[in-house]
Amino acid sequence: MTGTMSTAVIEEFDNTGVAPRQRAPLVLGEHDLASVTEAVCRVVERPKPPRAWYIAFAVSSAVTGMLFAMIGYLFLVGVGVWGVNNPVSWGWAIVNFVFWVGIGHAGTLISAILFLFRQRWRNSINRFAEAMTIFAVMCAGIFPAIHVGRVWVAYWLFPIPNQMQMWPNFRSPLIWDVFAVNTYMLVSLVFWYVGLIPDLATLRDRATTRIRQIAYGLAALGWRGSQRHWHRYEVAYLLLAALATPLVISVHSVVSFDFAVAQLPGWHTTIFPPYFVAGAIFSGCAMVVTLIVPARQWFGLRELVTRRHLENLTKVILATGSIVGYAYAIEFFTAWYSGNAYELFTFVNRALGPYAWAYWIMITCNVLVPQLFWFKRCRTNLVIMFIISILVNVGMWFERFVIVTTSLSRDFLPSSWDYYSPTWVDILTFIGSFGLFFTMFLLFIRYLPMVAMAEVKTLMPQAHGHGGKGGDHA
């Protein structure tokens, strides 16, 4: 509507201060309801995206092509193209799976858990984080599927009647995982879509071309902002949040059961479920920061996704990073305190053995680097938080690598010990999964509103009646 949205070189307003008697504003600038619609829709309504988008899309879709080429090669030749060997039969595929599923946790944390806790700052970043979750879980899902060896019978993972009249073994954590990850994918998708419906209707009503009208119109399901609809919608959204909250905790717990239920020293520990969940939220919030810092800059959304939002995310990273550090220490302590020689050996071997380099990368990136967020300067400096967020995900990838590889490569029988290293196929497949992730993400920011407009509007003073009993806490 107005020209207030030109984001040229306005010095960013700092809303990170602490004034206990005042709520910090979550929408900055001279915004009214119309200008929020305008700011968010403008990004997807441009007839052509900026040149940088085309370049990014070309690169990421080429990398995605490489992912599928690598998968094709794997299917043609067999798992021998990977570096997996006899003791280390879970190589990068499982490391990447856990890595991507972990990243996929922040979306639902931000959408569901923060929603239940009435953390209203989530409203500007939940759409973004949920999209990230879905794409990360898609990337994650590829790896166990291609890791099964005989991919043409991957459907044996599901309880589908087959010609052998056999059923999956439901006492195996690997089957629990199939159910957990698929449920998580579906529920995240539904949660995301329910949130999108009102915003899709906004895009439909603003559409100027026939194609956009039809596409957004179909997707919006005929939403027309009826209060009788909103009433049920809000109840459904609350219930979905309440269902997704235990779900998000269960998913990475179940992933950790893949390890914890096994008998292997270093895996067989009861601390795994909470430690995996904390690590997942840690890595997911870091990925949100990695993606949103440039996105808000490029698309002029700095007044909706403010410094305070980012600072809050860095606080979550600091808290969960410290939980992860604590878990590392407790694992070590338990290994010593248990008096179990195998357990102690595994942990000493992690820190000082052939994979010590990976272990210390993990400790540096996950435990030491996030401690910088104790300093406000680091929590509010975009460059510093961007770099730390990338380091955190490097560290979290190495955490999964350390867990998978060190325990497997040194099992009970020294004669079968071996050193695992990836092949070029492993490496290119992993890089390719980033291509898929970014391709999906670029399509998302091109065609869908990346900020939940309807939800952000509820945070604005215009959303609250002054007369009568209207009005909710502002």
Add this chain to the structure above:
Amino acid sequence: MRDTQTPIATSESPQLCGVLAEFETVDALLAAARRVREAGFARWDAHAPFPVHGLDEAMGIRRTRLPWIVLACGLMGVLVGLGLQWWTNAVDYPFLISGKPLFSWPANVPVIFELGVLFAAMGAFLGMLVLNRLPEWYHPVLTSERFRRATSDRFFIVIDADDPRFDRRGTSELLESVGGAVELLEA
């Protein structure tokens, strides 16, 4: 639940299907909603770009029964999860794994939990759509040019022509008297 969304049969001549009034602020919408309700209308609705707090009370919307549907779906998921694992691993194909019992509920908890959540979430999503009678891609209000702002920054009240208290002039005057910009909806 009362409903305002009756599909209107299309005929050759334009047919009046309701009156629409536009408001600029939440306050005006709330005040108008109270008036419309007091006037005794039954088939009417308010439209806003976001859920307006206090409007449910102003309109007299009763609490939805959706939570019960979700609970029922969740319990169904739990039973399906339990039944599936019991039938497949203990009855149809007894699966002996390291001497463990054929049916032991603790091992079945993760799948039971996941299916419970899955069914409940689908119940919340589909239940919301069904109770709202969505998808409904055609609706008279969507033909109004003015109404396009209902999903951006304006607030609307729509009174259906088939409300027993509806009359073309009186209803329009009522909506004008509460500050609405009135438009007749024809289809």
